[in-house]
Amino acid sequence: MEYAPIQEPYAGLPSYYAATANAAAPRPQLLGEETCDIAVVGAGFTGMSAALELAERGFRVIVVEGERVGWGASGRNGGQLVNGYSRQLAEVRKHYGAEAERQFGEMAREGSDIIRERVAKYGIECDLRDGNSIVGMHKAHMRFLSDRVDEWHRHGCTDVELLEGDELRSIINSDRYVGGYYDPRGGHMHPLNYVLGEAAAFENLGGRIFEKSRVTNVDRSANPVVHTAQGQVRANKVLVCGNAYLGDAAPDLSSRILPVSSQIISTEVLGKDLVDELLPANAAMEDARYIPDYYRRTADHRIIYGGGSVYGGVDPANIKAKILPQMLQTFPQLQNVKIDHVWSGNFALTMTRYPQVGRVSDSVYYSQGDSGHGVTTTQMLGRRLAEAIDGQLTKFDVFARVPYIPFVGGKHFRVPYCFVGSWYYGLRDKLGV
Numbered sequence: 001m002e003y004a005p006i007q008e009p010y011a012g013l014p015s016y017y018a019a020t021a022n023a024a025a026p027r028p029q030l031l032g033e034e035t036c037d038i039a040v041v042g043a044g045f046t047g048m049s050a051a052l053e054l055a056e057r058g059f060r061v062i063v064v065e066g067e068r069v070g071w072g073a074s075g076r077n078g079g080q081l082v083n084g085y086s087r088q089l090a091e092v093r094k095h096y097g098a099e100a101e102r103q104f105g106e107m108a109r110e111g112s113d114i115i116r117e118r119v120a121k122y123g124i125e126c127d128l129r130d131g132n133s134i135v136g137m138h139k140a141h142m143r144f145l146s147d148r149v150d151e152w153h154r155h156g157c158t159d160v161e162l163l164e165g166d167e168l169r170s171i172i173n174s175d176r177y178v179g180g181y182y183d184p185r186g187g188h189m190h191p192l193n194y195v196l197g198e199a200a201a202f203e204n205l206g207g208r209i210f211e212k213s214r215v216t217n218v219d220r221s222a223n224p225v226v227h228t229a230q231g232q233v234r235a236n237k238v239l240v241c242g243n244a245y246l247g248d249a250a251p252d253l254s255s256r257i258l259p260v261s262s263q264i265i266s267t268e269v270l271g272k273d274l275v276d277e278l279l280p281a282n283a284a285m286e287d288a289r290y291i292p293d294y295y296r297r298t299a300d301h302r303i304i305y306g307g308g309s310v311y312g313g314v315d316p317a318n319i320k321a322k323i324l325p326q327m328l329q330t331f332p333q334l335q336n337v338k339i340d341h342v343w344s345g346n347f348a349l350t351m352t353r354y355p356q357v358g359r360v361s362d363s364v365y366y367s368q369g370d371s372g373h374g375v376t377t378t379q380m381l382g383r384r385l386a387e388a389i390d391g392q393l394t395k396f397d398v399f400a401r402v403p404y405i406p407f408v409g410g411k412h413f414r415v416p417y418c419f420v421g422s423w424y425y426g427l428r429d430k431l432g433v
Contacts (some may be wrong), residue, residue, distance in 0.1 A: 040064070044075075065212075076264070086372050135180030
């Protein structure tokens with residue numbers, strides 16, 4: 001597949017996605033005063049999902065973005081449609097009860113369905129493919145994955161299956177794993193092209209997007225105002241959807257999440273024969289470790305390989321040196337290939353690993369903290385935000401009722417706390433317990 005280079009490179013985004021993005025002309029900056037029904041802060045997955053849903057429902061919507069559409073995590077992630085949440089549904093039952101687990105479970109696959117629905121409805125060209133697999137390296141991982149399959153089955157998702165032996169080899173050709181599970185309703189895509197497609201669909205419905213317009217403050221009165229350095233948007237309601245890139249627009253919200261950097265590399269074009277050999281089912285892959293590797297094929301026959309995490313959202317000194325050895329452990333056949341792209345991005349982690357959804361006033365709603373499962377979860381939660389604005393609160397309140405729990409150690413010690421936790425669970429992974 002050939003790609004036309006994007007009309008204006010995304011500054012600070014030296015990724016495979018930016019290099020192969022569908023052409024998208026820059027949108028104007030916000031200058032002066034605008035009015036609308038709903039203002040949305042952030043033109044990433046959550047913001048654009050909600051904005052498009054609202055536009056479909058007939059609302060006048062303006063999206064205000066500090067950089068460009070998809071510039072944050074939405075245009076930098078692994079592109080993996082992994083259904084569910086960062087914690088198992090059994091953890092929801094343990095902390096919040098059986099009814100909460102049932103409700104979380106009902107919505108666990110909705111995000112990937114929304115992606116497929118919009119790709120078909122709006123003709124979004126984002127290389128969408130079906131299927132994802134989570135694979136294990138030892139018996140402890142397989143016990144965990146077996147429990148996950150049982151959990152999916154309890155919630156009616158009987159098409160999720162456990163794989164071992166030749167069945168696993170039909171998904172991935174690597175000696176690193178002993179088994180895994182396969183979800184046919186997972187998948188992968190070019191995430192930047194998907195969110196650009198959502199933005200184009202939104203604009204075709206009359207929505208407006210202002211780029212390079214960083215929000216400095218959100219007035220939370222009965223008639224809220226979104227302020228930037230050079231303009232403002234007056235609206236009836238505001239949705240705050242900045243996640244790890246929210247910055248100072250809403251300090252009380254950004255202080256509730258921890259930015260975590262994840263790193264990715266992409267190979268040179270390898271050719272169809274080699275990628276067919278490595279990943280014959282063309283599924284998105286992730287391993288079962290506490291800090292997993294994740295990887296997949298691209299439409300132009302490369303391997304995108306990601307992993308690692310740096311709490312606090314800073315990058316390691318040498319991303320390639322960190323990620324390449326992991327890729328070669330999985331695929332030693334790639335020992336001599338060239339790496340064409342190296343990049344990173346921040347996702348928003350919460351203490352509970354569940355998304356934070358709610359209202360900070362009667363007029364200002366928010367969603368953030370998908371904790372590494374944002375590709376699908378953001379689509380579903382964007383719909384929940386739009387429903388809430390439209391007076392349908394039942395599903396929104398399922399998430400809004402989850403209590404906020406601050407990070408242990410507070411602002412100054414949350415990073416070392418998370419580092420110690422990741423070290424502990426990483427040691428368990430290495431020991432196979």
